[in-house]
Amino acid sequence: MKFTYKKEERLKSRKLIQQLFTEGMSVSVYPLQLVFLKKTHNSTTNLQIGVSVSKKKVSKAVQRNRIKRVLRELFRRHKPYFTEGLSEQYVGMFLYVDKELETSADLEIKMKELAEKFIDRIKGFSV
Secondary structure, eight states: OOOOOOGGGBOOOHHHHHHHHHHOEEEEETTEEEEEEEOOOSSSSSEEEEEEEOTTTOOOHHHHHHHHHHHHHHHHHTHHHHHTTOOSOEEEEEEEOOSSOOOHHHHHHHHHHHHHHHHHHHHHHHO
16 A cells, blocks of 8 residues: 555545534544544545644644644555545544644554544444
8 A cells, every 4th residue: 555645535525524524423532533424425545534723723824734734644654544444435534623733753643543443433333
């Protein structure tokens, strides 16, 4: 598997994002939260992901952009944990819910935990 985050893997559709937040389920490992929804889309991948950081929590755009960049990189490196065993298509959105940026090492551990929770939650509903 390639460790990439291509354009087709990014969640850009406003309709899908709106539907994701109204109908989706979530798993969280503080300070990360993943809202996801089983939804077919026009991508060749099984998982389309977006990243969001609240303007209320992190007021400076420079800090928000840095957090989003770090989260995209962590997802890129840990994508196999999220996509292993996915047979259906899903859309998801990473939310960062803390006011301060944690260290990359801490976030990496949290990202792995979040992936495990995501896969467990999916397997729990598909059985």
